Amino acid sequence: MPTSFFRPDQSLRLVFAGIAGMTLTLVLAVTQSTAAESTRKFNVVFIAIDDQNDWIGHLDGHPLARTPHLDRLAERGTTFLNAHCQAPLCNPSRTSLLLGLRPSTTGIYGLAPWFRTVDGLRHRVTLPQHFHAHGYRTLTAGKIFHGGAGNAAARAEEFDVWGPAGGIGAVPPQKLVGETPMGNHPLMDWGCFPHRDEDKGDYQVASWAVEQIRGADPQQPFFLAAGFFLPHVPCYATQRWFDLFPDDDRLLPPIKHDDRLDVPRFAWYLHWRLPEPRLGWIRENQQWRQLTRSYLACTSFVDAQIGRIIDAVDESGFADRTIILVWSDHGWHLGEKEITGKNSLWERSTRVPLIFAGPGVSRGGRCTRPVELLDIYPTLLELCGIASRDDLEGISLGPLLRNASAARERPAVTSHNPGNHSVRSERWRYIRYADASEELYDHDSDPHEWSNRASDVGFADLKIDLRRWLPAIDARPAPGSAQRVLVYDRSSDEANWEGEPIHRTDPIPK
Numbered sequence: 196m197p198t199s200f201f202r203p204d205q206s207l208r209l210v211f212a213g214i215a216g217m218t219l220t221l222v223l224a225v226t227q228s229t230a231a232e233s234t235r236k237f238n239v240v241f242i243a244i245d246d247q248n249d250w251i252g253h254l255d256g257h258p259l260a261r262t263p264h265l266d267r268l269a270e271r272g273t274t275f276l277n278a279h280c281q282a283p284l285c286n287p288s289r290t291s292l293l294l295g296l297r298p299s300t301t302g303i304y305g306l307a308p309w310f311r312t313v314d315g316l317r318h319r320v321t322l323p324q325h326f327h328a329h330g331y332r333t334l335t336a337g338k339i340f341h342g343g344a345g346n347a348a349a350r351a352e353e354f355d356v357w358g359p360a361g362g363i364g365a366v367p368p369q370k371l372v373g374e375t376p377m378g379n380h381p382l383m384d385w386g387c388f389p390h391r392d393e394d395k396g397d398y399q400v401a402s403w404a405v406e407q408i409r410g411a412d413p414q415q416p417f418f419l420a421a422g423f424f425l426p427h428v429p430c431y432a433t434q435r436w437f438d439l440f441p442d443d444d445r446l447l448p449p450i451k452h453d454d455r456l457d458v459p460r461f462a463w464y465l466h467w468r469l470p471e472p473r474l475g476w477i478r479e480n481q482q483w484r485q486l487t488r489s490y491l492a493c494t495s496f497v498d499a500q501i502g503r504i505i506d507a508v509d510e511s512g513f514a515d516r517t518i519i520l521v522w523s524d525h526g527w528h529l530g531e532k533e534i535t536g537k538n539s540l541w542e543r544s545t546r547v548p549l550i551f552a553g554p555g556v557s558r559g560g561r562c563t564r565p566v567e568l569l570d571i572y573p574t575l576l577e578l579c580g581i582a583s584r585d586d587l588e589g590i591s592l593g594p595l596l597r598n599a600s601a602a603r604e605r606p607a608v609t610s611h612n613p614g615n616h617s618v619r620s621e622r623w624r625y626i627r628y629a630d631a632s633e634e635l636y637d638h639d640s641d642p643h644e645w646s647n648r649a650s651d652v653g654f655a656d657l658k659i660d661l662r663r664w665l666p667a668i669d670a671r672p673a674p675g676s677a678q679r680v681l682v683y684d685r686s687s688d689e690a691n692w693e694g695e696p697i698h699r700t701d702p703i704p705k
């Protein structure tokens with residue numbers, strides 16, 4: 196670690212005050228980086244994937260997943276086999292990662308609001324802004340933040356250079372799977388139709404990233420963010436990606452047909468009424484295999500785009516001073532626990548790929564310690580020798596990047612709306628919902644989380660131990676919160692999903 200790069204007292208310094216009221220006091224003291232410092236700094240290629248679960252070759256989440264480029268990146272760097280998002284939804288997960296704060300601290304739980312509209316977060320320094328303040332040129336394309344940052348002036352505050360927005364790209368003339376439940380949402384679609392890979396948003400994002408790397412000024416370090424949209428729905432792919440997978444039931448993930456009998460009813464409240472079809476609809480409409488194949492095909496397509504970026508780094512001459520990082524904002528169910536989509540606190544929603552490669556990172560590291568996307572912010576500061584900050588809730592992964600077996604006490608915590616949290620240790624997953632109902636799974640014997648052991652008397656002490664990691668702050672939803680927001684009033688036992696009350700006896704929406 197190049198400790199000589201540290202300038203802790205010259206850096207942006209943010210004092211985090213007023214925990215309960217989310218009052219942030221900003222104390223800015225920005226100074227210029229010296230020219231000598233900037234020529235020695237490492238570049239960062241920061242690659243995000245959207246809704247990518249652990250169906251990645253070397254993560255063994257699916258036996259037929261084909262991701263040769265992510266697998267080769269893992270081999271030349273360190274991959275985290277037990278990495279988890281802080282929220283199982285785009286906006287809160289990305290806000291958490293980019294601000295270095297938990298969703299239970301920011302109060303950002305839904306698809307809205309954009310965090311810059313929230314008083315305590317309006318001037319919060321994001322990860323790319325911190326790099327910019329230390330002499331980096333920051334660039335972005337595709338989906339990094341969940342929402343648009345606003346007009347050109349607002350965007351210029353977030354990144355120096357904005358490339359293509361990416362997104363879906365080519366679409367078929369009409370939905371391929373027909374009408375889906377809960378409003379026939381246009382994104383709820385998947386399958387193969389004739390189009391060109393070059394016409395997909397993700398292809399264009401990768402092309403732009405490759406151009407920026409090739410044209411980068413060797414005198415100024417860069418922070419390049421490339422955010423891929425797939426395998427987010429609609430999962431459209433061309434025939435060559437479908438042909439990587441058999442059209443048979445070996446593709447289907449293992450499920451237990453009565454799996455939810457031992458799951459608290461409250462778990463349904465977290466995804467009460469959503470456009471993502473339930474497994475029942477998927478099966479009745481003979482779409483399970485097709486959805487699974489489409490998702491795997493899109494994952495392989497994105498993997499190939501990431502491969503193009505890795506190749507550009509290798510050909511640029513910058514490889515020995517460029518950190519490449521790949522992460523996904525959260526996972527996705529494809530039938531497990533009777534649902535598709537996200538918005539759950541189980542492994543298929545929380546476990547994500549997280550790979551670092553480059554200077555300062557051990558080759559071939561495979562880390563089984565539970566880690567959080569929240570850890571990315573302090574980790575990149577450490578790897579790049581940029582001043583650390585004392586207001587981040589993550590912990591640098593530096594020790595694990597040097598030695599994947601290094602000790603780490605803290606488990607990974609995922610939150611979905613106030614009062615609903617999951618604690619993932621190396622062996623266990625403990626979930627506690629706002630109504631105090633619980634789940635406990637032993638990953639040593641139950642990797643699919645089929646057997647809820649929370650009521651076993653023998654695990655009472657274990658639960659107490661895991662519970663101490665529940666977030667100390669459990670913020671109410673920030674002003675403007677909307678879409679997938681759940682609140683619960685314990686005194687009346689009434690939950691409220693997106694403004695709609697839920698009572699104990701209401702039938703579960705299909």
Ligand SMILES: [Ca+2]
Binds near residue numbers: 246284524
């Ligand atoms: Ca997402």
Ligand SMILES: [Ca+2]
Binds near residue numbers: 457644
């Ligand atoms: Ca079960």
